[in-house]
Amino acid sequence: MIEEERNIDQENPVITIRDLYKSFGDLVVLDGINLDVFKGENVAVLGKSGTGKSVLIKIIAGLLKPDSGLVEVLGQKVDKLGLRELQQLRLKLGFSFQNSALYDSMTIWENLEFPLVRNKRNLTAKEVKNAIESVLDDVGLPQTINQMPSELSGGQKKRIGIARTLILQPEIMLYDEPTSGLDPATSIEINNLIKQVQLQYNTSSIIITHDLTCAKATADRVAVLLNGKFYITGSFEEVFNSTEPNIKTFYDYNFITN
Amino acid sequence: METVPKVLPKNKYVVSRRVDAFFSDIYHIWIFILRFFKEVFSSPFEFKEVVNQCYHIGLKSLSLVSLTGLVTGIVFTNQSRPSLEVFGASSWLPSLVAIALIRALAPLVTALIVAVAGKVGSNIGAELGSMRVTEQIDAMEVSATNPFKFLVATRVLATTIMVPVLVMYTGLVGMMGSFLNVHQNEETSFPAFFKSAFASITFLDIYASVIKAICFGFTIGIASCYQGYNAQKGTQGVGRAANLAVVLSMYFIFIEEITIVQIFNNIRTLLL
Ligand SMILES: Nc1ncnc2c1ncn2[C@@H]1O[C@H](COP(=O)(O)OP(=O)(O)OP(=O)(O)O)[C@@H](O)[C@H]1O
Ligand SMILES: [Mg+2]
Numbered sequence: 001m002i003e004e005e006r007n008i009d010q011e012n013p014v015i016t017i018r019d020l021y022k023s024f025g026d027l028v029v030l031d032g033i034n035l036d037v038f039k040g041e042n043v044a045v046l047g048k049s050g051t052g053k054s055v056l057i058k059i060i061a062g063l064l065k066p067d068s069g070l071v072e073v074l075g076q077k078v079d080k081l082g083l084r085e086l087q088q089l090r091l092k093l094g095f096s097f098q099n100s101a102l103y104d105s106m107t108i109w110e111n112l113e114f115p116l117v118r119n120k121r122n123l124t125a126k127e128v129k130n131a132i133e134s135v136l137d138d139v140g141l142p143q144t145i146n147q148m149p150s151e152l153s154g155g156q157k158k159r160i161g162i163a164r165t166l167i168l169q170p171e172i173m174l175y176d177e178p179t180s181g182l183d184p185a186t187s188i189e190i191n192n193l194i195k196q197v198q199l200q201y202n203t204s205s206i207i208i209t210h211d212l213t214c215a216k217a218t219a220d221r222v223a224v225l226l227n228g229k230f231y232i233t234g235s236f237e238e239v240f241n242s243t244e245p246n247i248k249t250f251y252d253y254n255f256i257t258n
Numbered sequence: 259m260e261t262v263p264k265v266l267p268k269n270k271y272v273v274s275r276r277v278d279a280f281f282s283d284i285y286h287i288w289i290f291i292l293r294f295f296k297e298v299f300s301s302p303f304e305f306k307e308v309v310n311q312c313y314h315i316g317l318k319s320l321s322l323v324s325l326t327g328l329v330t331g332i333v334f335t336n337q338s339r340p341s342l343e344v345f346g347a348s349s350w351l352p353s354l355v356a357i358a359l360i361r362a363l364a365p366l367v368t369a370l371i372v373a374v375a376g377k378v379g380s381n382i383g384a385e386l387g388s389m390r391v392t393e394q395i396d397a398m399e400v401s402a403t404n405p406f407k408f409l410v411a412t413r414v415l416a417t418t419i420m421v422p423v424l425v426m427y428t429g430l431v432g433m434m435g436s437f438l439n440v441h442q443n444e445e446t447s448f449p450a451f452f453k454s455a456f457a458s459i460t461f462l463d464i465y466a467s468v469i470k471a472i473c474f475g476f477t478i479g480i481a482s483c484y485q486g487y488n489a490q491k492g493t494q495g496v497g498r499a500a501n502l503a504v505v506l507s508m509y510f511i512f513i514e515e516i517t518i519v520q521i522f523n524n525i526r527t528l529l530l
Contacts, residue, residue: 058396061400062399062400063396063400087402087404088402090399090401090402091402093400095397095400095401097396097397098393099392101392101393101394101397102394103389103394103397104392104394105385114398114401114403115398115402115403118402118403118404119401119402121302164397164401165401168401
């Protein structure tokens with residue numbers, strides 16, 4: 001299968017998180033998180049709604065500041081970077097938002113052009129056109145190029161959101177609930193897209209989800225977030241075979257029986 | 259599980275919640291303004307977006323500003339006539355109207371229309387607010403672009419350019435309204451009206467008016483962008499940002515109006 005063709009570089013973490021804490025007022029959201037993501041690896045982070053999954057990847061992307069702890073992405077401490085250095089790092093980081101976050105006053109073309117022309121300033125019009133068309137092909141939506149985001153379905157929006165990050169050729173992808181709110185068939189398409197991106201763009205990824213099918217299909221490793229900590233980490237089968245009651249509830253919700 | 263009784267820290271606020279919030283707002287607006295100046299003078303420049311915003315602001319306000327300017331000119335002339343006629347001085351009407359329009363009415367009326375009725379202020383508040391709430395601003399940040407430059411700097415620049423333009427336009431339209439009224443009643447000719455009107459206006463009046471308009475435009479831009487850019491999460495956040503954009507703009511415009519009038523009155527007496 002595809003898995004065998006890739007090699008995960010266990011010596012070479014692209015994301016390192018140690019003792020990460022984050023609270024909002026009295027609400028403790030992340031309570032000592034440790035995680036490594038290695039080069040070429042897809043890690044799924046599972047967790048109930050409100051456990052701080054989005055907060056975790058927003059901290060990784062530098063959108064939120066941690067209270068304490070180490071967050072290293074591609075060897076750089078995200079929370080210690082100045083604006084310029086952070087922007088340089090973000091060029092290598094793709095972030096697919098939970099609600100897609102497409103620029104709703106712009107067409108799909110303009111959505112894709114926006115990050116491209118602002119980061120690669122000496123591209124010719126032809127190169128811009130080629131880049132946009134090629135990522136749209138990659139996500140399978142070349143026909144939407146002149147549409148507005150409001151005209152797209154939820155699954156199409158997710159794909160365009162992914163395309164918008166791919167256009168900068170990222171090394172790391174952060175997916176926030178890529179399949180939430182989608183029907184099973186569309187979810188499977190998105191799962192395939194995530195796998196395809198991993199192979200084609202050679203990315204390492206964190207996939208936030210509470211969809212076990214998505215985790216199983218896309219992830220090399222699964223980490224379960226509970227009460228602000230990673231409760232259990234391992235391959236999908238290891239976690240799946242766990243008899244922990246807290247893990248069990250996930251399967252019950254996903255109608256998978258062991 | 260042990261339950262610890264929650265004790266609020268005693269000196270949580272320096273004065274009280276509201277007073278503290280007020281001063282922290284002032285501080286944050288100040289930081290926002292400094293950031294604007296930093297971003298607006300550093301490359302890359304978003305020329306296209308500034309032009310685009312100018313166009314939209316002009317378009318949104320044009321019809322209302324025209325109508326209000328005209329009506330203000332007509333009504334103000336009509337209402338002033340009886341008082342002047344008492345002294346047999348109705349020939350002073352053109353200069354009176356010109357002074358009132360250029361010094362006070364045009365800037366204030368235009369600014370309030372642009373901020374409130376022309377919906378520019380509330381539009382900016384709502385637009386940026388919804389971009390914040392739907393994480394579009396975050397999306398710009400993580401794609402290594404600068405949302406402050408693209409969204410805030412361009413809009414503030416556009417309002418700062420367009421309000422003075424609209425103020426001059428309002429002044430002219432107001433004068434036209436006044437002329438129509440004077441022409442009908444006193445049968446003053448067009449050249450005579452404008453000769454008499456402009457004779458009373460000094461360079462200082464126009465200068466003051468333009469300065470005021472620039473301040474108002476800048477204020478509307480900053481206040482509206484500040485509220486939108488910092489909107490709170492949730493759908494309520496958008497409506498709140500739109501409302502606060504208008505309220506904050508109006509507060510500042512009134513304060514500036516009073517301050518600038520005082521300053522220029524002092525200059526005027528110094529010069530005379
Ligand atoms: N900016 C913020 N200010 C205050 N509280 C926040 C903020 N962002 C998140 N929170 C709180 O942190 C907690 C975790 O939020 P988060 O969005 O990470 O959850 P999640 O695991 O992604 O859930 P979901 O599956 O529903 O997306 C929530 O209780 C939320 O209210
Ligand atoms: Mg979330």
